Structure formats: structure tokens, C-alpha cells
Amino acid sequence: MPRPVFDAIRKRRSHSKVTEEAPSSDELRELLSVLSSVADHSGLRPWRIIELRGDDRARLGEGLAAAADEDPAKYIAKAKRAPLVLAVVVCPREGKIPVWEQEAVASGVAHYLGLLLQEAGWGSIWRTGSLTRKKAVRRALGVKKPDYLLGWLYVGGIPQRDHKSKPRKPLDVSKHLSSLAPSSPESSE
Numbered sequence: 001m002p003r004p005v006f007d008a009i010r011k012r013r014s015h016s017k018v019t020e021e022a023p024s025s026d027e028l029r030e031l032l033s034v035l036s037s038v039a040d041h042s043g044l045r046p047w048r049i050i051e052l053r054g055d056d057r058a059r060l061g062e063g064l065a066a067a068a069d070e071d072p073a074k075y076i077a078k079a080k081r082a083p084l085v086l087a088v089v090v091c092p093r094e095g096k097i098p099v100w101e102q103e104a105v106a107s108g109v110a111h112y113l114g115l116l117l118q119e120a121g122w123g124s125i126w127r128t129g130s131l132t133r134k135k136a137v138r139r140a141l142g143v144k145k146p147d148y149l150l151g152w153l154y155v156g157g158i159p160q161r162d163h164k165s166k167p168r169k170p171l172d173v174s175k176h177l178s179s180l181a182p183s184s185p186e187s188s189e
Contacts, residue, residue, distance in 0.1 A: 013118070014126070015123030018082050028086075037112075040108075044097060046091045046106060047105060047150075050143075052079075052084070053085075059141065061077070064131050067131040067134035082154035082155055083155070085153070085155070086152060086153040087149060088152065088153065089148070110126055110150060111126075114153060123155070123158035123159070126153055128150070
């Protein structure tokens with residue numbers, strides 16, 4: 001029986017270096033169109049993606065440099081390490097759904113998007129860091145409170161050397177899956 005989702009997750013890799021090719025805006029819109037399936041309590045869709053190409057990536061670098069109070073050239077080079085940078089923004093909605101649940105939805109979007117990009121033949125890596133939620137970075141990308149940045153997906157072509165990546169170390173499921181021990185009258189105290 002084919003298991004495309006299982007295989008996609010098993011084969012997923014981060015690509016810290018990518019080539020200068022990138023998906024078009026139309027291809028990106030098509031990938032985003034299926035993200036309505038992300039688990040989302042009350043269907044709030046508390047997220048958005050900012051597409052950064054060309055010189056727009058320098059704005060991210062300048063914001064990072066301002067937040068770090070360091071040389072902009074270093075951060076601009078980091079922001080331009082991929083031809084496409086997708087900033088993932090959490091857009092919390094007021095109401096009964098806690099912000100942490102809404103952030104979990106945005107995290108799901110970022111992860112699904114990484115899987116979709118890989119399936120479409122693109123390499124990506126999700127980056128965050130201590131500067132992610134700094135005011136200077138938000139301002140550089142036009143993100144206004146209460147919205148905030150979750151991180152970035154750097155996207156581009158997969159280098160030839162990465163097409164033959166080694167399998168990951170197997171997961172010891174026993175360390176990550178448990179069940180509740182039978183309860184006894186004494187343990188309820």
C-alpha cells in the first residue's frame with residue numbers, strides 16, 4: 001500500500017545551502033492553498049507568510065543587524081543565503097483560543113510548507129534565533145503588534161550533493177511514546 005505522507009516525512013531534510021533557483025510566486029500560492037488542512041482550533045488561521053525575494057531580503061538582514069547592533073553586511077549576507085525567504089508570522093486573534101494554540105497552528109503551517117516544498121523538489125531550512133522577535137526585525141518587515149515573527153524558511157534549489165543524503169539516525173520510539181501506568185487508590189493522593 002503506498003504511503004506518500006509517511007515517505008515524505010521520512011525523507012524530509014533541512015537544506016542549509018540551496019541553489020539560486022526558487023519556486024515562483026504562483027507555485028508558492030498553489031502550495032499555500034492547501035494549508036487550510038492544518039489543525040486549527042476554531043478555524044482562526046492565525047498566520048501569514050511574507051515572501052522575500054531580491055532586495056527585499058536585505059530588509060530582513062538590516063532588521064537583524066539593527067536588533068543585534070552589529071554590522072549590517074553580515075546579516076544581509078545571511079538573509080540572502082537563499083533566493084526566497086518566507087517569513088512566518090503569527091497573527092493572534094482575540095477570543096477563547098489561547099495564543100499558544102494559535103502559535104502551534106503557525107508552526108504547523110511552517111512545517112507543512114517545508115514538506116510541500118520538498119515534495120515539489122525545493123530545498124528549505126527553518127531558521128529562528130534570539131533576534132526573531134525583536135522590534136527592529138518586526139519593523140523591517142512591517143509586522144505590527146499583536147502579530148509577531150515565528151521564523152523564516154530559506155528556500156531554493158537542492159544542491160546536487162544533497163540528492164544523496166544519508167538516512168537519519170532511527171528514532172528510539174520507546175523514549176517518545178508511553179502510556180499511563182495503571183492507577184491505584186494510593187497514587188491518587
